[in-house]
Amino acid sequence: MVKPKLAPRMHADEAPADSAELWSLIFRSFIPPVFLIVLVLGSIFFGWATPTEAGGVGAFGAILLAAAKRNLKFSVMKDVLVRSAKINAMLFMIFLGATAFSYVFRSLGGDDIIAEFFENLGIGPVGVLVLMLLVVFVMGFFFDWIEIILIILPVFTPILETMDLGSHVAQSDFLVWFAILLAVNLQTSYLTPPFGYALFYMxxxxxxxxxxxxxxxxxxxxxxxxxxxxxxxxxxxxxVLWLPRKLGL
Incomplete structure (x- = not known):
């Protein structure tokens, strides 16, 4: 509205010819994905399904939309199932590898070495926290968020269990606060080159x-x-902590 030239109108040959075509585009292209989003997130917010179960709700909604558009064919379902199986296999291989890494790392005393290393740095709890977040940020350039969590958490957990930031964050709230810090930090991994997912989408x-x-x-x-x-x-x-406290969590 302030600078319309920054968002120029569509060319006449691309824009809908009349209001009927515009509403047709809205119902065919805009309403279906919104319906799917509301179905998935609504089932979580209203307590009908857990986040994991909401994945099944979303899959069911996608099947309904495919059927409504007459795209629900055996070849499509086969392709979806094969690709879903491949993604699940990839994720489970990551989980297996990370679990094996964590077990070996702790069995060899790696967590003690890391904790001692951070203590010897002499940078205090705040410095350790900043260093942790910096490590996660840098790893976001090269790894997916799942790999970062599965690799980093086993290394950081022994340190997190002993950290005390005094009056800044109560010990009982620390893990919730740190989890959100980590989640916000991991969001950058979608954008940072060379392996940011959002970059390849664009x-x-x-x-x-x-x-x-x-x-x-x-x-x-x-x-x-x-x-x-x-x-x-x-x-x-x-x-971060205001809403959980209001909800009594």
Whole structure:
């Protein structure tokens, strides 16, 4: 509204010819994904399903939409099942590898070595926390968030169990607060090159004249916003803890 030229109108040959075509596009292209989102998130918010079960609700909703669009064919279902099996196999292999790593790491006393290393740095609990978040941020350039969690948490857990930030965050609230800090930090892994998922989604859109270098430059403000959010959550824990306390969690 302030600078309309920043969001120019569609070309006449691309825009709907009349209101009937516009509403047709809305019902065919906009309403179905919104319905699916509401179905999945609504089932969680209203307590009808756990987040895991909501995945099944979403799959059921997707089947309904495919049937409504007359795309529910045996070949489509077979392709979906095969790809789902491959993704699940990949995830379970990651879980198996991470579990084996964690077991060997602790069996060899790796957690004691890491805890002693951080103690000898002499940077205090705040410095250790900053260093942890920095490690996660850097790993986000090269790893998916699942791998980061499964690799990092076994290493950091012994340190987290002994950390005390005094009056800044109560010991009983520390793990909840740290989990949100970690989640906000991990959001950057979707944007940071060279392996950020969102970068490849944008590249997959195949926008004429837009190269990977343009996308890398374009994500910088958004990464800065994520880091500002991380700093705010770190400095003001009540941003995270207010709602759980209100709900008595």
């Amino acid at each position: 590249k997959g859109a195949k926008i004429p004249g837009v190269t990977m270098q343009h996308i890398y430059a374009g994500i910088i403000p958004f990464v800065i916003l994520q880091l500002i959010g991380l700093v705010l959550v770190a400095l003001f824990p009540e941003i």
